[in-house]
Amino acid sequence: MERVRGNPSERMIETSATVEDAIAFFRTHREPDFSRARILVADSAGASAVIEAKDGKMHVQRANRSRGFGYCDPRLQGMLTRSHEPTVANGAAILHACIQKVETATKYVSADLKQPRFRRF
Numbered sequence: 001m002e003r004v005r006g007n008p009s010e011r012m013i014e015t016s017a018t019v020e021d022a023i024a025f026f027r028t029h030r031e032p033d034f035s036r037a038r039i040l041v042a043d044s045a046g047a048s049a050v051i052e053a054k055d056g057k058m059h060v061q062r063a064n065r066s067r068g069f070g071y072c073d074p075r076l077q078g079m080l081t082r083s084h085e086p087t088v089a090n091g092a093a094i095l096h097a098c099i100q101k102v103e104t105a106t107k108y109v110s111a112d113l114k115q116p117r118f119r120r121f
Helices: 008-015 019-028 070-082 088-097
Strands: 039-042 048-054 057-063
Touching: 008 019, 019 039, 019 048, 019 057, 070 088
Parallel strands: none
Antiparallel strands: 039 048, 048 057
């Protein structure tokens, strides 16, 4: 797999507009953090995917809805029941509410993949 300059997840965010773009990126670029972490990506069409590695192979769990996993999921589900309008502002509020602040936790957040301004933690 191809190595990238700097952080692979940052490069994926900079070059991907859709979930399928992100999946294609990780099929060809090495992400060492998949040895201990997984990533959730979503796009403005409502698609999402959890990408991770198991037994040395990339695994992708696709969905056509917003979702969370692990630490964030209960909080996400509660916030989704209060506001159904899919806006960048609502998405940003949910992302910030779900940030996990431990050593191996949330690293990047971007509420708008059309203009990927992400915040690194």
